[in-house]
Amino acid sequence: xxxxxxxxxxPALILAVLDEAPAHGYAIARAIERRSAGVLQLREGSLYPAxxxxxxxxxxxxxWETTGVGPARxxxxxxxxxxVALAERASDWGAYAAAVAAVLGKRRVSYG
Numbered sequence: 001x002x003x004x005x006x007x008x009x010x011p012a013l014i015l016a017v018l019d020e021a022p023a024h025g026y027a028i029a030r031a032i033e034r035r036s037a038g039v040l041q042l043r044e045g046s047l048y049p050a051x052x053x054x055x056x057x058x059x060x061x062x063x064w065e066t067t068g069v070g071p072a073r074x075x076x077x078x079x080x081x082x083x084v085a086l087a088e089r090a091s092d093w094g095a096y097a098a099a100v101a102a103v104l105g106k107r108r109v110s111y112g
Contacts, residue, residue: 010042010046010047010050011050011053011054011059011085011089012086012089012090012093013032013040013042014028014032014047014050014051014054014060014076015054015059015060015078015082015085015086015089016086016090017031017032017035018060018076018077018078018082019078019083019086022075022076022077022078023075023076024065024073024074024075024076025044025047025048025051025073025074025076026073028042028047028051028076029041029042029043029044029047051076054076054082055076057081057085058079058081058082059078059079059081059082059085059086060076060077060078060079060082061076061077061079062074062075062076062077063075063077
C-alpha cells in the first residue's frame with residue numbers, strides 16, 4: 001500500500017536521492033518509491049514545488065537535458081549547500097524518529 005508523503009518530509013527525501021546522482025523529477029519520484037519498497041509515493045503536486053524551493057535555496061541546481069528521444073527534461077543536481085542541508089535534515093530526522101520510537105516503546109532505533 002502506497003502512502004503520500006507529508007510535505008515537510010519531501011525535501012529531505014529529494015536531497016537523499018540526488019546525493020547518489022543527478023536525476024529528473026520522474027526518476028526522483030520513482031527512486032523514493034523503489035527505496036521505500038512502494039510505501040512512500042511522491043506526487044507531482046509535492047515534487048515540483050519542493051524542487052523549485054530547493055533550487056531557490058541553493059540546495060539543488062538544474063539544467064535542461066535533451067537526449068534526441070522524447071522532449072527535453074530538467075535534470076537536478078545536488079549542490080555543496082544541498083549536501084550540508086541533507087546532513088542537517090538527516091540528523092534532525094534521526095533525532096525525531098528516535099524520540100517517536102521511545103514514546104512507542106522501542107528501546108533502540110538504528111540509522112544508516
